[in-house]
Amino acid sequence: MTDKDKPILVVEGLHVHYDTGKGPAKAVNDVSFSLKPGERLGLIGESGSGKTTMATALMRLTRAPGRIAGGKVMLDGRDILAMSPRELRETRLRDIALIPQGAMSSLNPVMKLDEQMIDAILAHKPRMKRAELDARVAELLRSVGLDPSVAKRFPHELSGGMKQRAAMAIATSLAPKVIVADEPTSALDVVVQRQVMQTLGRLQDGLGAAVVLIGHDMGLIAQFADVVGVMYAGKLVEIGPVRQMIENPKHPYTKLLVESLPGIEVKQALTGIPGLPPPLVDLPPGCSFNPRCPFAFERCRTETPLLQDVAPGQRASCHLYPEHQSLPPLPVTARAQHHEARP
Amino acid sequence: MSALIELKGVTKTYGSFTALSDVTMSLSDTNPSMTAIAGESGSGKTTLARILLGFINPSVGEVFYRGKDIAKMSSAEQRQFRREVQPVFQDPFEVFNPFYRIDHVLTTPVKRYRLADSEAKARSLIEDALKRVGLRPQDTLGRFPHELSGGQRQRVMVARAVLLRPRMIVADEPVSMVDASLRATILDELRTLNRELGISIIYITHDLTTAFQICDNILVLYRGAIAEAGAVERVIGAPRHPYSQLLVSSIPLPDLDRAWGNEEIPVSEANSSRPNAGCRFAPRCPHVMDQCWQSAPPKYMPDSQRLASCFLYRDSPIAPDEDVSAVFRLPGVAPVVVGG
CATH class of the missing domain: 3.40.50.300 (P-loop containing nucleotide triphosphate hydrolases)
Known part of the structure; x- marks a missing residue:
């Protein structure tokens, strides 16, 4: 058995x-x-x-x-x-x-x-x-x-x-x-x-x-x-226990996905994720999410991140780690663009 | 009162099946609002959407557009109605003819309604409409x-509607086939059209979270009849009709503290078809009483901004007006307190 x-x-x-x-x-x-x-x-x-x-x-x-x-x-x-x-x-x-x-x-x-x-x-x-x-x-x-x-x-x-x-x-x-x-x-x-x-x-x-x-x-x-895995452009970009993934997502894409869901408590500005997923035949160099990521920096555009442990039972492929404990606050400028830049 | 569109006692039957039963509602012409139908x-x-669009006629009752019965309009009036009331459909894949370029769905209405007297004017109208919905003309046309x-295709359909400067857009599940990450922006654009261009919007959906976020008022239908209606903060924030309560509690929220729980809801699809003289929801209702089987409940008003067709509220006053919009909140008027 x-x-x-x-x-x-x-x-x-x-x-x-x-x-x-x-x-x-x-x-x-x-x-x-x-x-x-x-x-x-x-x-x-x-x-x-x-x-x-x-x-x-x-x-x-x-x-x-x-x-x-x-x-x-x-x-x-x-x-x-x-x-x-x-x-x-x-x-x-x-x-x-x-x-x-x-x-x-x-x-x-x-x-x-x-x-x-x-x-x-x-x-x-x-x-x-x-x-x-x-x-x-x-x-x-x-x-x-x-x-x-x-x-x-x-x-x-x-x-x-x-x-x-x-x-x-x-x-x-x-x-x-x-x-x-x-x-x-x-x-x-x-x-x-x-x-x-x-x-x-x-x-x-x-x-x-x-x-x-x-x-x-x-x-x-x-x-x-019990466990949530997030896929983006063919890759598993984050995986972890459901509560951590919802309450403390580490990958910026997971975070934006969770935030794009409206609730029924307060009316708020509806936010989507700007841009579109890349074509699978022509992935951008580095991290596939970098063109849409509000945190993207130089390394993201050149080096593909690997899944790494970011919390107990939780793994994410993002260059923000291990330097950061959790996701830094969204840059203010990115927030503004977030509303304007539509595909 | 000046109504943009007004339904009076509208019933639609197909043979012995009643698809819609005795709906009386109106939308204000002076205060363009967003109304969800769920x-x-x-x-x-x-x-209901097809009746509002004039695609089908009611079996009983009348529909008035700006005071005119749409069944008795002259052809010029009908043409104007067709221009001013625009649909956006559910499926962004099937509404396009794959052999034509995107431009075709935009130039056709311009020609049909002679919106422009020159090519250049037509082009600029189309570009404006595309920009309105967040599309870059140079990346879309051709x-x-x-x-x-x-x-993007669904946005093109919204742009096509906007091009005609409508007074009303009837959007039937416009984002149910669009990815979650893109839904929010499309709905946000509908709201912008309402606020900035004064277009009244009817948003047909089974997604109560987005209805709550963008709409002023909501109409909850159950088997063709109005179960509950009123301001979204009331109806979705604190539903009173047992059916709306079931709907709201079934929303899969990404909030682990508001889990569905394990209580099993009875599978009712198979056995609830039995007709009865009373409330249509009685066979599924957890609060069903003897009274519910005998007669259909009138529209009670548990509070001033909603009505619920349910005997649980028999101590509340019965809505004085047949028109359900009497409990609707007009946009611009201070929102009600949730659960108030």
């Missing part, structure tokens, strides 16, 4: 490239992290930061023009990226399962829900009896808060939230050790979103599985994750 | 839609 403190998922130096006419776009650029059983990692980033590429690479589902250009994805000691096709087929769903982005459109529109669920289970347990399968389907539907009668419905007969739950039931049908959820609630209303996330949390607790939740909403990630 | 999918917010980011 798996040891509680031994990481279940270890990602080491993962690189995913998309080959383009202008050279490779480095969508995932040397990313490493690890996850223990039962842990919840939230990976956050803007569009184009490499989040979804990351999710598909963890499942080894990367398709051309994308390719995994290096690294390891160790699942319980075995490298998914080095598995034979047969091993890989057996591992997916059984050990690591994906709740895809827009799971609602990942369901087959011409198959009833139970047939789709049974299909997935039979691929791994071909000898399971019909009665047993039906019982399992009912149990799975109940576990995601759906009435077992839903089994006989087609996807179009379900609401968005129900389809998302159904996708979650399929993903957990073989009790995986790791669940990768790629923006599982992006098209849902706030109330349904909360219900779906709470269901995911409950399922995970029941299975003792680790979860990688990928998203762009810092609020949602904060509500769910 | 609610879940199927609550009727997009139906490019194709795929060369711009989602946020």
Whole structure:
């Protein structure tokens, strides 16, 4: 059995490239992290930061023009990226399962829900009896808060939230050790979103599985994750325990992301992050965030920062450290520009 | 009172389904405001937007634009209405024809409404509109839609609306497909348009945090009916209707001290379709009483700047005016104290 403190998922130096006419776009650029059983990692980033590429690479589902250009994805000691096709087929769903982005459109529109669920289970347990399968389907539907009668419905007969739950039931049908959820609630209303996330949390607790939740909403990630990783232009720029990341972010990008979220206590000037992420085929020299960073200095424009320890359990790739204890106050001039300079 | 737009008892049905039920509201012409319309999918917010834009006609009730019934306008009046009331849609990807340069969506309205008598004049109008929304004309014009980011494309759509000098912009989820880091600036621009150019803005959203930040007033819809309405500080700051309370408590805030908690909210999508004569929210309401099943609650006024259609407030006065805007706060008037 798996040891509680031994990481279940270890990602080491993962690189995913998309080959383009202008050279490779480095969508995932040397990313490493690890996850223990039962842990919840939230990976956050803007569009184009490499989040979804990351999710598909963890499942080894990367398709051309994308390719995994290096690294390891160790699942319980075995490298998914080095598995034979047969091993890989057996591992997916059984050990690591994906709740895809827009799971609602990942369901087959011409198959009833139970047939789709049974299909997935039979691929791994071909000898399971019909009665047993039906019982399992009912149990799975109940576990995601759906009435077992839903089994006989087609996807179009379900609401968005129900389809998302159904996708979650399929993903957990073989009790995986790791669940990768790629923006599982992006098209849902706030109330349904909360219900779906709470269901995911409950399922995970029941299975003792680790979860990688990928998203762009810092609020949602904060509500769910234990550990938060921030991606920018294909790199993991900061990672740490959720409370530290929200209350004391060390990387300027994390800080600006947290600040760009309005609250409902006081009305304030809405601040975005000026500028746009760089094109992945043409990254600026030095730190990829330097053109948008209010703290950028000479070294940032020439030397790429590496992830370093900045606080207990928290690592950031930023040249402000180790000289500084925490982020210095935002320069006043930068504040002013912050409002004026719009892309 | 002079109203920019006025809805009187507007109901919209599709077959036996009621998308919007008996909405009476108006927006002031002299005090341009920002009004949020919030609610879940199927609550009727997009139906209301389409009625405000004149895209669809109500099944029952009337819509007046500056005193004229929009169903009975002459073609010249209709043309003016179409110019003065502008939409901004949700999807910044699908509204563009990928084969035309960005310029096309900007030059077409200039020609259609003969806004300029020369090429140079047209060009300067377009450049002004782009600058208004924080875009650099030289980096925008001449490019194709795929060369711009989602946020930039959405800004082009706002610029297109601004070009026509509208009196009202109806923005249906304008930032839900734009990255969080760029949302704030686009919304801030909408607010600037409201304050500086006097454009009234209807902001349709399910994101209550941004509604709170930029809007003056809010209308919360539930299954086609108004659940709660009033100043955002009241309705979002201290919601009274159990549905608004559920909405506000479900906002994923990046604040660990305001966690969702573990209390499970019942999955209600499947079973709440049962029609009943009373309050539409009754099947999901944690405070449901016998009365709620028997008749629909009237609009009570728990305080002077909000109304809530809920029997919990049956000891409060019933709103004297059918028009929900009677409880709206006009911009420029001192804000109310949160929770007051």
